[in-house]
Amino acid sequence: MTDLRDTYSRVLAYLEQQLDDDPVHGWILHETVARGIPEIQITLAQGRFLQLLASIVGARRILEIGTLSGYSGVWLARALPPDGLLITLEVNERHAQLARESFARAGVSERVRLEVGPALETLERLELDAPLDLAFIDADKPNNLNYFQWAWDRTRSGGLILVDNVLANGRVVDPENDNYAGSIRAFNDYIMAHHKAQSTILPFFKEDEDNLDGLLLVRVP
Ligand code: SAH
Ligand code: DHB
Numbered sequence: 001m002t003d004l005r006d007t008y009s010r011v012l013a014y015l016e017q018q019l020d021d022d023p024v025h026g027w028i029l030h031e032t033v034a035r036g037i038p039e040i041q042i043t044l045a046q047g048r049f050l051q052l053l054a055s056i057v058g059a060r061r062i063l064e065i066g067t068l069s070g071y072s073g074v075w076l077a078r079a080l081p082p083d084g085l086l087i088t089l090e091v092n093e094r095h096a097q098l099a100r101e102s103f104a105r106a107g108v109s110e111r112v113r114l115e116v117g118p119a120l121e122t123l124e125r126l127e128l129d130a131p132l133d134l135a136f137i138d139a140d141k142p143n144n145l146n147y148f149q150w151a152w153d154r155t156r157s158g159g160l161i162l163v164d165n166v167l168a169n170g171r172v173v174d175p176e177n178d179n180y181a182g183s184i185r186a187f188n189d190y191i192m193a194h195h196k197a198q199s200t201i202l203p204f205f206k207e208d209e210d211n212l213d214g215l216l217l218v219r220v221p
């Protein structure tokens with residue numbers, strides 16, 4: 001019988017060999033571990049996918065909620081034209097410090113505005129000079145709906161809103177009482193009640209756990 005874990009890890013190694021072309025990504029992952037910052041960044045295949053989506057929509061204004069060490073931010077910023085802007089929000093100053101270094105190493109600092117503080121508070125005072133083309137929500141999951149609604153009101157027609165971890169490591173399908181998974185389940189129910197026709201959830205393998213999570217895509221009509 002095939003060992004599914006073994007297949008996962010071999011497929012992930014294959015994806016890394018096929019898709020990685022940027023030494024900055026490896027540097028960020030190394031520093032993340034070295035500084036004791038949680039390794040909860042998106043996967044390599046997700047990073048490439050986000051970058052492609054940003055290119056496909058011709059993104060010039062991107063909002064990211066949940067910077068961590070700047071891994072997803074580098075992927076997104078690389079899709080921007082020189083006058084494009086990634087606004088990325090992070091509550092943890094230690095994470096933000098590494099992210100600043102990551103953006104500098106990647107040579108994208110001029111296209112990135114990093115705002116430190118609780119994202120809901122930052123959003124309250126955030127002024128945009130143009131509508132968003134893409135929003136990537138990847139922070140405290142119970143606020144997903146708040147973040148989604150903020151982004152929905154400010155994203156242009158044809159733009160995209162993406163939300164990470166909407167399968168909660170597979171826990172969304174467990175009936176047991178689980179506040180974290182429950183908040184994500186309620187969020188997914190809201191999206192499917194209101195935006196199903198222009199949405200999907202893509203399952204993806206996670207790199208360092210034999211686990212599965214999901215990325216939600218919503219097109220703004
Ligand atoms: N997008 C990153 C991963 C983000 S992990 C990547 O894929 O590379 C989630 C991040 O959200 C953590 O760094 C955490 O500190 C941050 N976060 C949690 N709650 C937050 C809040 N209320 N406001 C802003 N950031 C928050
Ligand atoms: C967690 C957060 C994430 O954004 C993620 O991709 C995985 C885990 C977390 O808070 O545990």
Ligand code: MG
Pocket residue numbers: 040041042138164165
């Ligand atoms: Mg995530």
